[in-house]
Amino acid sequence: MEFASVVRGRRSIRAYTTDPVPEELIREILDEARWAPSSRNTQAWSVWVVTGDALERFKAAFKAALAREEADASDLQGTATDDWPAACSARAVELMKTRAATLEAAGEASGPAASLERMADCFGAPVLLVFGFEACLAPAYAAYDTASLVQNVCLAACDKGLGTCQSTTLVRYPGLLRQILPGSEEQRMVVAVTLGWPDLEAPFNTFERSRAPLDEFVTWVS
Ligand SMILES: Cc1cc2nc3c(=O)[nH]c(=O)nc-3n(C[C@H](O)[C@H](O)[C@H](O)COP(=O)(O)O)c2cc1C
Numbered sequence: 001m002e003f004a005s006v007v008r009g010r011r012s013i014r015a016y017t018t019d020p021v022p023e024e025l026i027r028e029i030l031d032e033a034r035w036a037p038s039s040r041n042t043q044a045w046s047v048w049v050v051t052g053d054a055l056e057r058f059k060a061a062f063k064a065a066l067a068r069e070e071a072d073a074s075d076l077q078g079t080a081t082d083d084w085p086a087a088c089s090a091r092a093v094e095l096m097k098t099r100a101a102t103l104e105a106a107g108e109a110s111g112p113a114a115s116l117e118r119m120a121d122c123f124g125a126p127v128l129l130v131f132g133f134e135a136c137l138a139p140a141y142a143a144y145d146t147a148s149l150v151q152n153v154c155l156a157a158c159d160k161g162l163g164t165c166q167s168t169t170l171v172r173y174p175g176l177l178r179q180i181l182p183g184s185e186e187q188r189m190v191v192a193v194t195l196g197w198p199d200l201e202a203p204f205n206t207f208e209r210s211r212a213p214l215d216e217f218v219t220w221v222s
Helices: 003-009 023-033 052-067 086-105 112-120 139-159 174-180
Strands: 045-050 127-134 163-167 187-196
Touching: 003 139, 023 045, 023 139, 045 052, 045 139, 052 112, 052 127, 052 174, 127 139, 139 163, 139 187, 174 187
Parallel strands: none
Antiparallel strands: 045 127, 127 187, 163 187
16 A cells, blocks of 8 residues: 555454454564564563453453442553643544444444443454563653554554554553463553454544644744
8 A cells, every 4th residue: 555545544443253363464564563662772662462262351441440430540651631731622522523424324322332342342453462571671762663653553553454453442451451461460551452353334434533623733943
């Protein structure tokens, strides 16, 4: 695919077919993605490819934590919505509204509980990629480097007709992940990415998304 078509064609995929993803294809994606830049070429990231029984174990443990109403214990704490600039909050609200309107028009549940339930099921994806970095590293740049790898993964997957959705929700109980993922005891969890073949008809994958025009965030200085 043309580079611009991949960048513009990628979208977060939140409904998948049940078709498996061949391991070879996942390897190809990761092999391309590893050429991401990183601070001083440290490449201090780790990736776990979670499928089959391990994925089912993770989903069951995640759902049980949700049912117990366990507090978010993310390794990288987010920013409370109240602290966001007004334009950012407005975009997040817009996303929720557009998504809900499309789901409601298709007769599907659109509330936060339904969203969380779908997410706890990894949107039906057959693969979950979990991204972390060594806990001894300063988190800001280690997370920044890892995000470069993640973006490459998402673009490489799109180029092969596969769908992805990044999720910080799925890493909100990092203790669960550290129990399931070998060698993750000393890792901080950044994000999990669902991977699979997109169900292109699903309303969850068809709602409109927008981006701010350049003039809203670019300042030319000469
Ligand atoms: C760090 C990060 C965390 C995200 N977490 C979630 C999530 O928990 N649930 C979800 O449905 N989407 C999540 N997303 C996807 C964003 O909502 C999505 O990227 C954004 O709305 C733009 O839409 P697009 O990816 O389709 O272009 C996340 C994206 C990023 C980059």
